[in-house]
Amino acid sequence: MSNNYFIEPIGIIRSPVKSRSDAPKQGSESNVEGSLVVQEKYADAFLGLSPGQKILILYWLHLAQRDCLQVHPRGDRSRPIRGVFSTRSPDRPNPIGVELVEILRIEGNTITVRGLDALDGTPLIDIKCDV
Amino acid sequence: MSNNYFIEPIGIIRSPVKSRSDAPKQGSESNVEGSLVVQEKYADAFLGLSPGQKILILYWLHLAQRDCLQVHPRGDRSRPIRGVFSTRSPDRPNPIGVELVEILRIEGNTITVRGLDALDGTPLIDIKCDV
Numbered sequence: 001m002s003n004n005y006f007i008e009p010i011g012i013i014r015s016p017v018k019s020r021s022d023a024p025k026q027g028s029e030s031n032v033e034g035s036l037v038v039q040e041k042y043a044d045a046f047l048g049l050s051p052g053q054k055i056l057i058l059y060w061l062h063l064a065q066r067d068c069l070q071v072h073p074r075g076d077r078s079r080p081i082r083g084v085f086s087t088r089s090p091d092r093p094n095p096i097g098v099e100l101v102e103i104l105r106i107e108g109n110t111i112t113v114r115g116l117d118a119l120d121g122t123p124l125i126d127i128k129c130d131v
Numbered sequence: 132m133s134n135n136y137f138i139e140p141i142g143i144i145r146s147p148v149k150s151r152s153d154a155p156k157q158g159s160e161s162n163v164e165g166s167l168v169v170q171e172k173y174a175d176a177f178l179g180l181s182p183g184q185k186i187l188i189l190y191w192l193h194l195a196q197r198d199c200l201q202v203h204p205r206g207d208r209s210r211p212i213r214g215v216f217s218t219r220s221p222d223r224p225n226p227i228g229v230e231l232v233e234i235l236r237i238e239g240n241t242i243t244v245r246g247l248d249a250l251d252g253t254p255l256i257d258i259k260c261d262v
Contacts, residue, residue, distance in 0.1 A: 003256070005191050005262045007136045009227050044200040044226065048217030055216075058189075058227055060136050064258050069175040076158075085258035086179030093173065094256045096189055098229055123136070127216035 009123035011038035011109075013059060018120050020063055020090075033104065036111040036124055043109055049127075053103045058126035059118050064095035097122070100130055142169035142240075144190060149251050151194055151221075156179075164235065167242040167255055174240055184234045189257040190249050195226035211251035228253075231261055 015034035017023050036057065038046075049055070068091035073079045084092040101113040111127075146165035148154050167188065169177075180186070199222035203209045215223040232244040242258075 004137045005140075005193075005256075006248070007138060007227075010224055040202065042202075042216075045216040047201060047212070047214035053217075054222040056229065058225070058229070062136075068240065069173065070178060076262055080176070083176040083178035083180065085173075085176045087259050088259055088262060092176070092257060092259075093141055094189070096227065096257055098187065098189070098259070121199075125136075126223060126227055128223075128229070129217050 003014040007060065009060065009125055010036070010127075011036055012088050012118070013118045013122040014115065015116050015118060015120045015122075017116070020119060023036050023117060024121055032116040032119070033112065034116045036113060038111070038117055038124065039067060040109055046056050049103060049106060049111070051103050053087050053126050054100055054130040055103060055113070056100055056130050057096045057113075057124065058072065058128075060123040060125055061090040061095035061122055062121070064090040064092065066091075066093055066095060066120040067090070073074045077117050096125070102114045138191065138256050140191065140256055141173050141258075142167055142255040143165035143254040144249045144251070144255050146247050146248065146249060146253075148229055151250060154250055159253055161246050163244065163247040164190070166193040167244060167249045167258065169240045169241055169242070169255065172202055174233060175235070180234060180237060180242070181233050185261040186234060186244070187229060187231055187261050188255065190228045190242075190260075191254040191256055192193045192221040192228050194250070195221040195223065197222075197224055197226060200225070215247070227256070233246040247262050
């Protein structure tokens with residue numbers, strides 16, 4: 001378990017949500033529309049994606065604190081403190097966000113989606129079908 | 132987007148499933164029981180986890196091919212080829228698996244779960260509550 005693994009972002013998330021204080025909380029409902037701008041070199045990996053599908057996206061929570069093991073859920077100090085593994089807090093040892101979004105359009109290497117929680121500029125690391 | 136990010140596994144998955152050919156396919160039903168053996172240094176992050184909860188686990192698909200952009204879904208050559216982003220194939224640029232499992236027991240830093248797809252020895256990278 002001493003090995004580390006490296007992630008190379010596949011693209012970037014573009015969203016109208018620009019700061020963490022404005023962001024919907026992970027796991028809550030979101031109707032935010034934005035886009036997944038994927039690098040050209042991954043174009044072949046799109047085959048089979050189409051509007052109307054739900055996809056799972058993974059992204060790197062680049063503003064997170066990785067040395068934080070306990071938090072007040074949703075940043076609310078009136079709520080009892082919890083371990084990060086029992087929350088969706090972005091602060092966690094490996095700060096990867098996961099959420100389900102709906103494809104609205106695909107134009108070239110850009111996928112417009114609805115249901116985003118991630119901030120503008122968040123590195124995108126994976127797209128998977130929802131099953 | 133030229134930055135890479137490093138993942139440090141938080142533990143290891145122990146499962147009776149020892150090889151990729153025996154593994155349930157990602158996203159299919161699994162009743163496999165196994166355990167998440169988390170490193171002691173993350174014990175504080177468990178607070179709030181309890182038996183009966185569903186949790187989302189993320190793990191590093193350490194046997195995957197990262198340079199593969201298209202596959203026959205579920206390895207079945209009779210099915211049309213698809214881009215990896217429209218599948219749950221372990222082969223993908225950033226080989227991270229995501230699945231929902233149920234907590235059966237927690238003993239020290241070991242969480243026994245039901246519903247595992249991952250192979251024995253897979254590096255565990257995150258645990259999140261399911262919301």
